[in-house]
Amino acid sequence: MKPVAGESKPIPLSVVRRLTKYLALIQGLKGEGVEWVSSQELATALGTTSSTVRQDLSHVDFYGISKRGYATEGLAKVLSGLLGADSTWRMVVAGAGNLGRALALHEEFPRRGFIICGVFDVDPRKIGKKIGRLTVQGMKELPAVVGREKVDMGILAVPSAAAQPAADLLIASGIRGLLNLTLTHVVAPRHVPVVASRIVASVLELAHAVTFGSVLTAASRNR
Amino acid sequence: MKPVAGESKPIPLSVVRRLTKYLALIQGLKGEGVEWVSSQELATALGTTSSTVRQDLSHVDFYGISKRGYATEGLAKVLSGLLGADSTWRMVVAGAGNLGRALALHEEFPRRGFIICGVFDVDPRKIGKKIGRLTVQGMKELPAVVGREKVDMGILAVPSAAAQPAADLLIASGIRGLLNLTLTHVVAPRHVPVVASRIVASVLELAHAVTFGSVLTAASRNR
DNA sequence: TAGATTGTTAATCGATTAACAATC
DNA sequence: TAGATTGTTAATCGATTAACAATC
Numbered sequence: 001m002k003p004v005a006g007e008s009k010p011i012p013l014s015v016v017r018r019l020t021k022y023l024a025l026i027q028g029l030k031g032e033g034v035e036w037v038s039s040q041e042l043a044t045a046l047g048t049t050s051s052t053v054r055q056d057l058s059h060v061d062f063y064g065i066s067k068r069g070y071a072t073e074g075l076a077k078v079l080s081g082l083l084g085a086d087s088t089w090r091m092v093v094a095g096a097g098n099l100g101r102a103l104a105l106h107e108e109f110p111r112r113g114f115i116i117c118g119v120f121d122v123d124p125r126k127i128g129k130k131i132g133r134l135t136v137q138g139m140k141e142l143p144a145v146v147g148r149e150k151v152d153m154g155i156l157a158v159p160s161a162a163a164q165p166a167a168d169l170l171i172a173s174g175i176r177g178l179l180n181l182t183l184t185h186v187v188a189p190r191h192v193p194v195v196a197s198r199i200v201a202s203v204l205e206l207a208h209a210v211t212f213g214s215v216l217t218a219a220s221r222n223r
Numbered sequence: 224m225k226p227v228a229g230e231s232k233p234i235p236l237s238v239v240r241r242l243t244k245y246l247a248l249i250q251g252l253k254g255e256g257v258e259w260v261s262s263q264e265l266a267t268a269l270g271t272t273s274s275t276v277r278q279d280l281s282h283v284d285f286y287g288i289s290k291r292g293y294a295t296e297g298l299a300k301v302l303s304g305l306l307g308a309d310s311t312w313r314m315v316v317a318g319a320g321n322l323g324r325a326l327a328l329h330e331e332f333p334r335r336g337f338i339i340c341g342v343f344d345v346d347p348r349k350i351g352k353k354i355g356r357l358t359v360q361g362m363k364e365l366p367a368v369v370g371r372e373k374v375d376m377g378i379l380a381v382p383s384a385a386a387q388p389a390a391d392l393l394i395a396s397g398i399r400g401l402l403n404l405t406l407t408h409v410v411a412p413r414h415v416p417v418v419a420s421r422i423v424a425s426v427l428e429l430a431h432a433v434t435f436g437s438v439l440t441a442a443s444r445n446r
Numbered sequence: 447t448a449g450a451t452t453g454t455t456a457a458t459c460g461a462t463t464a465a466c467a468a469t470c
Numbered sequence: 471t472a473g474a475t476t477g478t479t480a481a482t483c484g485a486t487t488a489a490c491a492a493t494c
Contacts, residue, residue, distance in 0.1 A: 012484080012485075014485065020421070021424070024383075025408065028407075040451085046408050055453090055454085064452055065451085065494065066452045066493045068450095070452095083431050084433070098329060099325045101321070101325065102321040102325030103325075108383075109423070112427075152433065176433045177429045179426055184247065185244060185269050185270065199329075199404075202419075203337055203376070204246070205240060205306075208305065209239075237462095261475065262475075262476075271462095272463065275461090275462060281478075287476055288469090288476075289468080289470040291474095291475080292476085293476095
């Protein structure tokens, strides 16, 4: 049984990553009217084992019921809370290139409570341009906006060479977390978590897997 | 000592991921004229330990030299070869929304030998539109293009609900690997590796880290 | 009730870190 | 030479899988 109060221990990162997948899947099922889901069903849909699913969910303050599984509604609610997907987060994008632009316009973000409230660039030709309802601002404006609009997290979508300076500026402005889309490893103080969503690196990883075959044991399952 | 011929054993995915980081870093150093780098230097730059770096590089057919470290030029060459970054890869993008468009225009891809040779969408309003030098084509054209242009890998940048059908189409067309940018888990046969570059999931992961503090022990180091 | 599915403990597996002889 | 840094073996740590009593 899980300790109730006090948040107990931190959830391992590997588990948190899978929890985001469970949440996405369960929200879909809930939308289809499915009320119950078993650990085995979750496992096959996600290419893992029922044992892993149950082990993962033991970190969460929610219980399944023998013979029926987990109530999609309740589980979605608890996972949303745990992952912060039920609250609103304010974000800025550093870099108004193609990638920055795409993220600023990405519909999945507002849909899940992530509000983009500013896009910044150093290029004077980009400053003043419209991206959806936002206007690209100069990097110099960033600290003021982060402070005034209580921005929580920043997205790094600048060229590799500008990654660390842009990160430093965001951190100095008081940002609480960074999503790094550049190829460069970014260094941050311990209290500012950095998550790398390495698109180009992923393609390299894929190229390796294609060349050498079945390396991605966990990722490519079934069928 | 490593076995020379026959490729020996597959390199663990965790190691491959770090190899992509070493490569990016070393290419940068090489550009700055740095000729030698030690395992300790690589480690501090990437927030890991020198032990891990040496262990990782033991999977690679390249040797350092005591007291000097690794020759950046040679190591970059070997890593490039191993990760397929020295050959050319042909790719298509499924989905001509903001994200698909950004990836089709992303300069980092051609720079690293990943050639985007087609963008596809189901939306008739998008078909025919120009994205850089490419014209958006209907999804129906995809199999013919993949066959004719010998496309290696596909990028999934469609809405979540369309992810699996689009993946199935790509796979049926003979694609050899998939980069999945959607929130949905995609199922593929064993011989088609799928790498997920989960942008939205990464933001959820980040939201969790910001809420509960130092979870990302490995990612947020130094300073 | 009988059977399915849970939560949890124990066993296995793999990845990271430490240690150190070899060597430039 | 003396000291730094490698490659590799062994020890530790953490994550996944297996197993099973509890229970709906």
